[in-house]
Amino acid sequence: MNKSLKINAILNTVRMSLKIIFPLITFPYVARILGTQRLGQINYVQSIINYMVLIADLGISTYAVRECAKIRSNKEKTEMFCNEIFSINIITTIITYILFYMGILFIYSLHQYRKLLLIMSISVMFNAIGSDWINSVFEDFFYTTIRSLFIQIFNLVCLFIFVHKENDIYIYAVLLSLNTILMGVINFVYCRRYVHLKFVIPKHVWNHIKAMMVFFANTVAVTLYCDSDTIMLGTMCDAYYVGLYAVAVKIYTVFKNIGAAVIVVTIPRLANYYQEDTDKWKNLIIQIVEVFTLFLPPLVTGIFVLARPIIIFLGGNQYLQAMPALKILSLSLLVALYSGIFTNCINITQNKEKINLVATICAATINILLNIFIIPVMQHNGAAITTLIAEITVVIVCCCLNKDIWQIIMSKSYILIILLQAVIGCFIIVIIHRIVMFFFDSIIFEVVFTVLSSILAYFVILILFRNKYVMNLINKFRNPLC
Structure with missing residues (x-):
């Protein structure tokens, strides 16, 4: 069952690299077709949809990967666990939709985005149906890589066929949702090779929810300091600045996701190692830190010095004001990926996710408070600065509360x-x-x-x-x- 960790890392990195290649092709086209204002609208709505996904997920993905990885050799237990988690996810998704529709009805500022919100919210249900965390449990990264390749090619073709002018913003919104819809349908069918997903009445629902709430609270805090920048920027300034910030965040996000792809594939293996052989667990973490240290600082330096041509390539000269934000976020990338190692590879596999919760709550609080004062003065650049400060906060808190981090890193x-x-x-x-x-x-x-x-x-x-x-x-x- 133990597949090659190097091959898994390569496959997942390839999958995440596709998220760089395709945006590099599509984003410059979309940025020029839609313009700064409409691009800002799309990103503002996407931030709200991200909160829907967050609430519907309820910390399920991370919890399920860690716990199911421990019992995946037992088919009966795995089947029962997966069906219970799947059922809980469907219930939380339905509750999320109820809250979402109430928000659209009663929050006046959302009325102008109503059509975009309704279109892009379709993806939330299919995200739950897809249960992509099952593929991570069984380390099936070959399938997820091939799936991503074909879906993104299909989406790319549709983009160039159907999106040609500013008023095609709603078609573009449909295409954004289409990725998740196709993934959900295909994945639901494919997962039958491991488990037959069906809706059941969860017997251990409160045990699951109690454990998931720590992960959920942690994810809420992370999302607050990641997505609150865009929402607060759109609320306190203008969609124009959201559009500028979107270009810088796009580059920051794709590189962050590539690093996260390597981290994600190690979690099931590290969870097993921590139970069975702590020396293997420790050595793997050291290896991850060393590899990241080898490649991450030069990558960040490259993004920093090439910020201007990258911005021009992605959005054109009209987005050049985003260059300082990209430089700031490149520094944030350096901190964020080390933060990912500490929180996911060490704290979660040690069952110390409560430390992550404390760290992210501190980061989210600092981020939101600083946004209130800095965004009105520095707009998108201020949002980038607060993101950097938030990422640094996570690293500091984790290192202070978990002494094992420094002992592991500095042991060699x-x-x-x-x-x-x-x-x-x-x-x-x-x-x-x-x-x-x-x-x-x-x-x-x-x-x-x-x-x-x-x-x-x-x-x-x-x-x-x-x-x-x-x-x-x-x-x-x-x-x-x-």
């Missing part, structure tokens, strides 16, 4: 050597970018030469330092049968 000094290599790589990237800027005016040449030269230079640096991961990779190429 090699992490400091890798950090030194990464910092040198960051300086090299900045120097290379300066040189490229001196010789080329074209943003295409700026991006291509900076990226390719930086990758080559960093690879050489790692070879000179005899980095163990790079040397292992080279040895595998030399001896592919070993």
Whole structure:
């Protein structure tokens, strides 16, 4: 049953990379067709739908992956557990729709977005029906990768066929929902190879809900400091600034999701290791931290120095005011992914999710309070600053409340050597970018030469330092049968 963790990580990374490739194709097109104002409307409504998904999910996904991974070898127990969780999710989704329709009726500020809200809310039910967490439990990342590829290709074709002018905003909203609808239908059928999902009366409903509420509260807090920026920006300023912020957040989100994809595939394995072999658990966490330290700082540096051409490529010159926000969010990316390791790989697998709850509540509170004062003055740039502060807060609180984090990370000094290599790589990237800027005016040449030269230079640096991961990779190429 234990599939290759490296292959799982690669497959899930490929799946999340598709979320970069396709937005890189579609977002510039959509940004130009819809314009800043209508793009801001779409993102404002999407933020509200995200809250619907959050309430309907009730912390189910994370809880189910961790608990079901422990019993997946027992088919009878797994079937019963999955059906109970599925049924609870359907009930919470129905309750969410009731609250949603009441909100549309009685909250006046939502009336102008009524049509968009109704269209995009369709995806919430199919998100529950799909029960994608089952694929994570059984580490079936090959299927999820292929599924994502075909659905996104289909969606891409539909986008270019049907969206041609500003008034096609509602068609675009349908296409956004279509991804989740197709995924839900396909997944419901595919999951039958593992379990036969059906609605049942949960026997252990209160035990499940009691455990899920900690995850739910944690997710609420995370969503508050992630999505509250967009909602508060739209409420306190204007949809124009939401549109600017959307471009910066789009880039931040796709790279954050790629990192999260690697983290997610390790949770079922880490949950098993923590029960059976704590040394394996500890070594895997160290390996995750080392790999992230090796690649994350240079990636963030690349986004920071190339912020201008990235913005122009995605949205055009009309979105250049989003450049400072993107630079700030690139720094937030560095903190956010380490935060993901601490909260998911360590705290959750140690059953210390209450620490995550405390950390995210602190982060959400600070984020919202700072937004009240900073957004009216700095608009989208202020929202980016508060996101960075919130991510830092999560890391600080986790490290203070769980002493195991520092003991695990610092138990092997090699992490400091890798950090030194990464910092040198960051300086090299900045120097290379300066040189490229001196010789080329074209943003295409700026991006291509900076990226390719930086990758080559960093690879050489790692070879000179005899980095163990790079040397292992080279040895595998030399001896592919070993």
